[in-house]
Amino acid sequence: MKTRWWLVGLCGVGLLMSGAVGSSSAYFAYHGGPVAEKGSVAEPFLVIEALRLQYQGATIVEKGSVSGVVKAAGKPPAPKPIEVNQDQDECGKSQPAESLILGAGNEVKNALVRLTNIVKGKRLDTKTKVVLDQANCRFVPHVVIVPVGATLEIKNSDPITHNVHTFSIENDPINKTRPKGGPVVSTRFTLPEIFKVQCDIHKWMSAWIVAADHPYNVVTDDKGQYKLPDVPPAPGAGFYEIEFWHETLGKVTKEVIVKKNADTSLSVDLKK
Template sequence: MKVVWTVVAIMGLVVGGVVAASAQDVGSLGGRISFAGDPPAKKKLDVTKDKEVCGKTELYDESLVVGPDKGVKNVVVTVVGAKGGKFASQKATLDQRGCTYTPRVVVVPTTGELDILNSDGILHNIHTYSTANPAINKAQPKFKKVLTEKFGKPEIIKASCDAHAWMTGWIVATDHPFVGVTDEKGNFAIKNVPPGNYKVEIWHETLGKQVKEVSIKAKEEAKLTAELKK
């Protein structure tokens, strides 16, 4: 009898906890990812095609962008195993503007959709190299302003354009909202994380993957810093 009461009590606490957590007892994770070593020199891309559109502004190789104070841009930070949470939006947008992908790394909910825009008004094609999701290679001619795609399985997918060989982008399909991408200073922020101890995956397209552990407390911002090297 005693046991039953204990169980009921615990269940009550858990339910109460979840309800409370969904209300305001959540924490957040913020931090900065930096580059260990000397920042690589900026490399100009050779625009060989459609110069009147692609050559308007100078294009640089963005496969590794190190900002001031060695912050690395476009690093994907993922809190693994956190439950609940809502996506701010089910839609994400990837623009092809000036023959680059803006943003270079785009986060898409697996339940949502990705609008691929063609602001350039020239022929692009979106060619993805995925394994969990179906690989696509679809043309996006001038008249096709928006192409909407779904990525139902969590995966980080490389996308490129066969018409403009220098174009590379990354689509981060995720089934939870606890994903952040660093800005040019290397900073990121992930809001509304339920308290707990988590593993955090830090991934960059050229610098590879790191795993760290972090403890998130209610109403507090946990800090995470990491250094990536070549």
């Protein structure tokens, strides 16, 4: 889940000094003089970040789902194929750009759809093994969801050397050369984060890793479709925040109400 910071306290009262204080005060002697800079003397409030709500996995009895289609607004131009300038025997002369893959009706492949404020739901599968392959000079899949605590295996299925370089901040980054036939790189992530991974040898090779601390994350298929199943209705008459993210088209956040035994349909257009 997305990290949620809750404000549980407002602490401190700022001193606002305005105007002169009588110089005959018993406690303070005010010394007037030229004011070089005017501005706030003290912040009126100090805000303290205090409690981070962790996602809680449980057996879910009442559940519904959310599904829909992600499309691109307007008609964004498809990125041009990328010219390959090395290892052409294995990688060909060009590679399709994967930064924006649209269907005939502007449906967006590889958009991430996720609930961002869910704190309780089905259990996260931390026993699973997720594979990110380097095959035919591309990362497969292009967007991979890895539960926090689960194993990600990064393979090299090509007969050439690749590299794996992740650009994570919350999690330890990886930067490893991957000779052909070399061992699988196994790793785990400890914190939720979306980050890029690339091959430093073949610059067109990149993908996105979504380290997720709850199971309500999904990637759209080549028809732009998504479905988030097994979602418990939000407590009370509440709603969830649902985020649609794409590496090129950006992000849109909506609110969605989930009802038990029902599917809520929610489709969006992403604008570049």
